[in-house]
Amino acid sequence: MVATTKTSSKKPEPVGPSPEARLSRLLGFYRQMLLIRRCEEESARAYAQGKIGGFLHLYIGQEAVAVGACAALRPDDYVVGTYRDHGLAIAKGMNVKQVLAELFGKVTGCSKGLGGSMHLFDAAHNMLGGYGIVGGHIPLAAGVAFASKYRQDGRVTLCFFGEGAVSIGGFHEACSLAALWKLPIVFICENNEYSMGTPLSRTMSVEDVSLKAGAYGMAKDRLFVRDVFDVEARVAEAVARARSTSEPTLIEARTYRFRGHSMSDPGKYRTPAELEEHKKNDTLAQARSALIAGGAGEKLAELETDVEREIEEAVRFAEESPEPTPDLLESTTYAGPFAR
Amino acid sequence: MVATTKTSSKKPEPVGPSPEARLSRLLGFYRQMLLIRRCEEESARAYAQGKIGGFLHLYIGQEAVAVGACAALRPDDYVVGTYRDHGLAIAKGMNVKQVLAELFGKVTGCSKGLGGSMHLFDAAHNMLGGYGIVGGHIPLAAGVAFASKYRQDGRVTLCFFGEGAVSIGGFHEACSLAALWKLPIVFICENNEYSMGTPLSRTMSVEDVSLKAGAYGMAKDRLFVRDVFDVEARVAEAVARARSTSEPTLIEARTYRFRGHSMSDPGKYRTPAELEEHKKNDTLAQARSALIAGGAGEKLAELETDVEREIEEAVRFAEESPEPTPDLLESTTYAGPFAR
Amino acid sequence: MPSIRYREALKQAMTEEMIRDERVFLLGEEVGYYQGAYKVSEGMLDKFGPKRVVDAPIAEAGFAGLGIGAAMVGLRPIIEFMTWNFSAVAFDQILCNAAKIRQMSGGQFTVPIVFRAPNGSAAQVGSQHSHAMEHFYAQIPGLKIIAPATPADAKGLLKTAIRDDNPVLCFESETLYSVKGEVPEDPDFLVPFGQANIARHGKDVTVVAWSRIVNVALDAAAKLEKEDIDVEVIDLRSLRPLDTDTIIASVAKTHRAVIAGEGWPYGGVGAEIVDRIQRLAFDELDAPIERVQTMDVPMPYNAKLEQLVIPQAAGIVEAVKRSLYRA
């Protein structure tokens, strides 16, 4: 099995035929990224107001990864993620209403208010869920890819996880099986430099996560996320490999989260200076500047009011929706009669 | 962390000052290997006679690995192994009596007849046990090395496992921790080409197990076992690294087992021809020829009668020893008062 | 009806269901080329090919999780662990994914998967290879647990399991694999879950058992018959759902109960049955409910000690007599 490699992050050739096309695609990307950013900001506010409970892990700062990656997919392709799953859910096409309603614990949420922030599922968009056990979902994603190969349905599965998951057995076993059985899957490690409060240097003996691919003879790629087009192009390459030759790829996407690990995290483990430095590379802000520079200022204004409206509606929807009723508890535990 | 590598298996410079010294060391190695071979043959016979029960995994064909590896150790160094542990136990200095008595389920066995073939332990020789859950003992061995580093006692731990264990999480997590925390341990993968009935090619996406070391930035080595001196030299190098700089190493030792996975294995998955081919490289037979060629024929004859006597005595000892009594059950379950 | 071995009954169940439904496949260590560590899948690779009879590397958490993911998107995997002991490394996958996905997805995804393996003690396989794992899994809502004691039930329950849309764990026994019994050939022969079988009718004491201990209980009943003690033996067949009605009806008749099964004394299936009986038949009981189980220690290798630690007919005989105040 040949292990292809790319570790530079130089700009790829423009995607799409013309600068215009590229600009309109950027508008689309920007809209999704903004929708995620705003959804997360509203979630944070709602959490502070006690309208959302439990753990809340925000995706702010990492939007370009999910948006760029999902742009490389067909609607019938699958995604599987972690507890930090709001961005992925929206990038895969889920309605913000379903997402916020779920965070608010409402029956109109994608998981009927039973799953919550960490467990967003949507069969209609092939979002196979956010999972709370680090590494536990990676073998599961390999199984989804196994099913695609078994059925020859030509679908590809993307599996997202943080760099903290790379040390756990689930990652290793899933990679071992995917490489051995040549499954059509792309493993995307979102390396945001921290596993909760622990920096990379204290969780891993190697800084380059993509090196792990060599252990499986798996194709790999590594990029420092600065540009959503770059993410799309690199993931598209791996997706094409999965779809055409049914070979897995491990992609390390170096990124950064602007908020704490979860709402309860004071974030003492990093300096404000470090955080500010990274915020300068905010892909959302950069996309916005690029749009203005590209002369899309007007469209941009429309888009932003539009997004605001969508968010407002979603928040209202979440607030006004009814809660799930007790009868759901047993009927969702088993398909068919309850077993006790 | 620099990853040193050696994948050839050319003969290293003679170990020891003179050819005479080398010959006498070979006598010593041969004696140990023969003792193991004969112990296994007697075990097989006793198993057929129903004197040994449960699973019995023979080490025949792989003797040079444990003997060569343990020759690179100090008595106070630790070893941890799998269920295929008779050879390791003897190579680490355990008395054949204790080993056979344990297989016979006698109270005079190293584990009082409570552990059996898969669970040989001997505190006196720092044999920290044979374990039955594939991969489960590897983190445990890392912990022993962790203790050595914690106490700065200068000891090194050798951890043995088969190539079938490389796909499981326990291997990955142990390597991750050992590399991250720079533990004085040597991971020795005895790649005997089969995991039960499954050949290498159907359990792993890469044939070169030592490649796994790269994922952890760990030092590695790879050898095709033909010579006990070579094993000793290569392991000694890794042991020196562990002792001096407290760095772990992954060594792949390509070897072959001449018997089935366990006594119940018909071995249909390989041809008699393949087996015969490998038996031509029997390190025990080769050591014997070398001794004769080296003019040690006389000493050899003595040694062999001596080994026979030792084996006979051990078998008699095992047969005549008493069985463990029920009172041992609770007293070995808890230290101190029983907790129910 | 032809008389076949327990292991063949299991193979018939898998084979018939794989013929019936393309989505069903078998995956596990040595299930294919090696013909099964315990020969349960013998010949299946030749019949179905490597796509549907898949040899897995040693990565139980990995391939258990893989099976769960495949099931989420519509396949119907049968995952064989070489023994249930090895499922301990996949415990999280079964606890947190297989049992949870349906509810935490709001009912959007189901996990139609079967995990099966031999369970409990074998002959001197020692401390790490003799666990009665059903006691851990039966606690978990979202799972179904079966423990067939006869070849017919092995086939009928496993077929029902494969057609069930929920995760089902099938607890077999190495010591039962060679046992013969009559097994229906009807490809739609199914044994429903939650319906215990009265393996022996009796009036004096109810003995509740499952898996291979049913046979031990029947031995005990035969011995007790000679002493004019008429024991009713209930074979539970499935542990979740548990057929409480049959148990209670029997106790209402005998007024005495003994629970017999492999597994440590603390908690588990045995304690659950005791709890249900005392709660639902409190006024019927004429004596404390007795339990006969594995001794509260790890399994020793020595053959005599192992037999001492495992539940035996003699122990059931004593327990029955205690419940009759005849001890």
Next chain:
Amino acid sequence: MPSIRYREALKQAMTEEMIRDERVFLLGEEVGYYQGAYKVSEGMLDKFGPKRVVDAPIAEAGFAGLGIGAAMVGLRPIIEFMTWNFSAVAFDQILCNAAKIRQMSGGQFTVPIVFRAPNGSAAQVGSQHSHAMEHFYAQIPGLKIIAPATPADAKGLLKTAIRDDNPVLCFESETLYSVKGEVPEDPDFLVPFGQANIARHGKDVTVVAWSRIVNVALDAAAKLEKEDIDVEVIDLRSLRPLDTDTIIASVAKTHRAVIAGEGWPYGGVGAEIVDRIQRLAFDELDAPIERVQTMDVPMPYNAKLEQLVIPQAAGIVEAVKRSLYRA
């Protein structure tokens, strides 16, 4: 006696024992630089340094196994799981190594290790993060299980655990960490295992509880007092060993028992207690033993449903009345 929080009591226990014994160290995720995910180890890194307060990567099976190995050769590790839920990936290490090594080595090696973490439900942490894991572990011989309900017991039991030569699992509770109580300062203050505490003396009904549900039971007792029902509340403190004598003595007095604890209804610690009571106090019982536990479903995220699923004082009140035939 100073009044301190449960989390500080745990820290005092670890700190005192680490001062007392060089071989004791703390290892887990975020225990050091982050000061503990739940701030239990706050300040300990500064005090003892990174050699003895070790931040681990996310590899529970790996570092649980590492702790076991270190314990075999004489260290005395305290392994913190961020929560007990995450021990599921280390289940095999605890079942097959920690609990077995002493016996399968013929008594040559002991494993003086403590595993500790918060357990059970927190506030809306959902399906995969709300498990009551003690029910799985209490079954296993070779382990000891403690579940402190008060700051004083948290300190005294954990200190005893650290000095014990066997593997001890300490089940804490996120919802107890901020609870205050008086805690002795004596560095040799130890609370022995296997001695339950009668948290409230009463004559009408015995309520057996552990961990945070002890407080819920006391609330229920206060409510019932207004109805002239005098409840005795037993705080088990340790689940293995289980103080059967204290339970039986209480039931011999009240003739009625209710078992209350988090965890699913099927089996577990609750069922074990029922089994012991009915066997050892059969003639004392005037009513079926009642159980109040988590509903038999995965934990839902929605706040109201979560509260419905978790044991509440109201449920204990009802169970007590049922046992008095007053419902």
